[in-house]
Amino acid sequence: MAILSLQNICFSYDKTPVLKDISYDFEKGKMYCIVGKSGAGKTTLLSLLSGLAVPTSGQILYDGKDISKVDKYTFRSKYIGVIFQSFNLITTYTAAENVVLSMDISGSKIKDKKARAVELLKNVGLDEDEANRRILKLSGGQQQRVAIARALSYDPDIILADEPTGNLDGETQNEIMEIFRDLADKGKCVILVSHSSDVADMCDERYELVKISNKKN
Amino acid sequence: MYILKNALRCISRSKGRNILIGIITLVIAVSACLGLSIRQAAESAKEETLAGMTVTATISFDRQSMMNDMDFSKGEQDGGFDRTEFADMMTSGSTLSLEEYKTYATAESVKDFYYTVSTSFNGTDDFEAVTTETSEEESGEDLQNNGEFPDFDADGDKMFGGGKMNNMMGMQFSSGDFTVIGYSSEVAMTEFQSGVATVSDGTVFDECTENYECIISEELAIFNSVDVGSTITLTNPDNEEESYELTIVGIYTSSQSNDATISMFSTSQDPANRIYMSANALQNIIDISSGETVEEESETGLTKTDESDEDETSSIAGTISATYLFEDAAAYERFEDEARALGLDDSYTVSSTDISAYESSLTPLNTLSTMAGWFLIVILIIGAIILIVLNIFNVRERKYQIGVLTAMGMKKSKVALQFIAEILIVTMIAVVLGACIGAVSSVPVTNALLENQVSSQESQFEQIENNFGRGEMPDMLDNAENGNNPMGGGMNFMEEFGNNAAEYITKVDSAMNLTVVIQMLGIGLLLTLIASAFSVLFVMRYDPLKILANRD
Numbered sequence: 029m030a031i032l033s034l035q036n037i038c039f040s041y042d043k044t045p046v047l048k049d050i051s052y053d054f055e056k057g058k059m060y061c062i063v064g065k066s067g068a069g070k071t072t073l074l075s076l077l078s079g080l081a082v083p084t085s086g087q088i089l090y091d092g093k094d095i096s097k098v099d100k101y102t103f104r105s106k107y108i109g110v111i112f113q114s115f116n117l118i119t120t121y122t123a124a125e126n127v128v129l130s131m132d133i134s135g136s137k138i139k140d141k142k143a144r145a146v147e148l149l150k151n152v153g154l155d156e157d158e159a160n161r162r163i164l165k166l167s168g169g170q171q172q173r174v175a176i177a178r179a180l181s182y183d184p185d186i187i188l189a190d191e192p193t194g195n196l197d198g199e200t201q202n203e204i205m206e207i208f209r210d211l212a213d214k215g216k217c218v219i220l221v222s223h224s225s226d227v228a229d230m231c232d233e234r235y236e237l238v239k240i241s242n243k244k245n
Numbered sequence: 246m247y248i249l250k251n252a253l254r255c256i257s258r259s260k261g262r263n264i265l266i267g268i269i270t271l272v273i274a275v276s277a278c279l280g281l282s283i284r285q286a287a288e289s290a291k292e293e294t295l296a297g298m299t300v301t302a303t304i305s306f307d308r309q310s311m312m313n314d315m316d317f318s319k320g321e322q323d324g325g326f327d328r329t330e331f332a333d334m335m336t337s338g339s340t341l342s343l344e345e346y347k348t349y350a351t352a353e354s355v356k357d358f359y360y361t362v363s364t365s366f367n368g369t370d371d372f373e374a375v376t377t378e379t380s381e382e383e384s385g386e387d388l389q390n391n392g393e394f395p396d397f398d399a400d401g402d403k404m405f406g407g408g409k410m411n412n413m414m415g416m417q418f419s420s421g422d423f424t425v426i427g428y429s430s431e432v433a434m435t436e437f438q439s440g441v442a443t444v445s446d447g448t449v450f451d452e453c454t455e456n457y458e459c460i461i462s463e464e465l466a467i468f469n470s471v472d473v474g475s476t477i478t479l480t481n482p483d484n485e486e487e488s489y490e491l492t493i494v495g496i497y498t499s500s501q502s503n504d505a506t507i508s509m510f511s512t513s514q515d516p517a518n519r520i521y522m523s524a525n526a527l528q529n530i531i532d533i534s535s536g537e538t539v540e541e542e543s544e545t546g547l548t549k550t551d552e553s554d555e556d557e558t559s560s561i562a563g564t565i566s567a568t569y570l571f572e573d574a575a576a577y578e579r580f581e582d583e584a585r586a587l588g589l590d591d592s593y594t595v596s597s598t599d600i601s602a603y604e605s606s607l608t609p610l611n612t613l614s615t616m617a618g619w620f621l622i623v624i625l626i627i628g629a630i631i632l633i634v635l636n637i638f639n640v641r642e643r644k645y646q647i648g649v650l651t652a653m654g655m656k657k658s659k660v661a662l663q664f665i666a667e668i669l670i671v672t673m674i675a676v677v678l679g680a681c682i683g684a685v686s687s688v689p690v691t692n693a694l695l696e697n698q699v700s701s702q703e704s705q706f707e708q709i710e711n712n713f714g715r716g717e718m719p720d721m722l723d724n725a726e727n728g729n730n731p732m733g734g735g736m737n738f739m740e741e742f743g744n745n746a747a748e749y750i751t752k753v754d755s756a757m758n759l760t761v762v763i764q765m766l767g768i769g770l771l772l773t774l775i776a777s778a779f780s781v782l783f784v785m786r787y788d789p790l791k792i793l794a795n796r797d
Contacts (some may be wrong), residue, residue, distance in 0.1 A: 071794075080652060080790040105654020116649045116793055120258040132247035133655045178653075 029092070031056050031185050031217045032077065037086035039072055045240050046072050050086070052235055056185060059212040060219045061228040064237030070221045071113070073237065074190050077219065078110045079103045091185075105134045109179025111189040115171045117163045123149055123174040124159040127181045134182035148177040152207055169200040176207060186217045193227055205230050248659055252666035266635055266668075267675045270772065273628035274679020275686075277768050280621030281761045282687035283694070287607070287614035289758070294603055300571040302580060302597040304341060304349065304589065341593070343528065346567035352583035357570035359430035362527045364563040365421035365513050366479035369488070374422035374512040375468045421482035424513040425459075425520045427527030428452060433568065434521070436499065447473035447495035455525045460495035464517035472496075479520075481534060483559040489530055491522065527563065534561035574600060609698040613691075625768065632776035636668060640783040647784055648792030661784045665777040672776075676769035683765075684757040
């Protein structure tokens, strides 16, 4: 059964149609890649999937339930982990504090959240020293790892990542992709948004978005 | 809980911004604390003064009111003010009897009641008044012939502590050599209460006695070579044959100066020529003189020699000065209504010099309190505006953080709560610090401001005095300030120069108290609410997607 299902999704931005009649199912244990050229609506689709935007028409079902009927804050803080293209970390916090904050928001009952955060950061390749550094003192790749650790902190079923390898060198890109692969293998539904065919090739399934104007042509 | 933790973390991570907000709030808090403290000091001073003050009041005839109420139509026909009718009205209704005074004393608000009876007697060859003049005969008799009593009081009703002394009041009160004052209570003997006068030989008469016992001044005793146990004879100034024998039971000394200005009018005005006795005994003499209690003469030792041809004009007239004591100012306020209910006519007024003096003493403090109130309002308005602006900048600066937090699933209400907590923590720390600084500085600052206010008030008063050509206050005022109240009826000579020479409250001992602390906390909360209200508005209208999309 699909953990996340798109059913005839349409979305318009200022009366300009961006997405039209999209239907697709995402399952647990698989890694998906949504590909498409710039302006095809990749980030818009990711916003819809993460509950940050509401479709103009159609439904998005999470585990069979319409997410418009679920509290969007609860959905974002518990059921789905989002890794933004620009990471969207709180820069005045340390890496560990960002992860702990995420656990706090989700209402996690873990007693020693700091230890759990350090462990999660270690899993994505950051040592304790790096875990206690402020975000601005970390490199792009390290920030990406913090964002992944944060998304995993409350153990969501779905991981969404927008251009997760966009600014990374080849070696780091491979390391990050290995993390995602590992998550998919552990039963998570990993959905990546990328314009890179390399990333798409590493995924189990790809879903190509086409610009609406191109479709008309 | 994590909201508070986050708030604290955000405060510690943005030290510069929060220190700036803290300093501004601190300045507001110190200013507000000073303003509140000054107001509180004024309130406390009022309460303390009132609490420590026994309010006394007297009932006096309102002559002006009666003149205003007179029917002028008849007088106008005759060509003006009808003086005969006025004199009749004054004679018939201007004085209250002792019974009437006692009736009003039954009012619930009255805590205590005492009165003095004052009259004038002549001496005999064996017992003469102390005088500085060579011709003793002239001193009293010239004035006596004129039928005038020396009147230092423009109102004509204060010389004997609220009694009616002016001949316009219809009194037949001739001036003799001695002033004899009868006291109903030792409380009324203010000179002895205050220590201005002390009995140096013998003892004071019993306040309730009806025996003709008296105490005289040391000067008078030396002048006439009399001692405790001696008997003196006083005569009716209008009828030399009517005499009374008094036994001296005590001799007193007084630090009150004998002012030449006073004694030049009449020897009876010389403090040395005052004879004190119990009000009961003196009232007895007056009653006998007016023929009311002739039948008791044998029992009281009356030696009245001429009773057959006595008429009203030659009998001894006494002036009663009644003083009512009240627990507090509120009781005094109630008294007038109660007295009216007991039959006090509208032509009489109830007044208290204590209340007037109390109100005058608070003038600089009240002015300062009002100024502090306005200062407080201005400070709070300016402070609130500054904090609002700073917080709007703060929220806009942290727009991205708000977007991230809401994108992570933190509810907007919780984000707003975190912002409120941050402002509250910073504000409260500043308010507590401000209250501490204010507590330390409020008393000296209040006293310094009060001193300025008092000196400004005094300069203003002096300027007015100079404008009227009164460069210096007469010595008599000094006497009055020393507590030398000749009649002990709640009034003093100070009144004769107006009420401007009030003793102002020039110092406060404490300005900060729990009320100010609570008010400070209230101000802190108010500023937080005002400042955070705008933060909340901004937080609530932000859309995380737009914030993050714009950043991307």
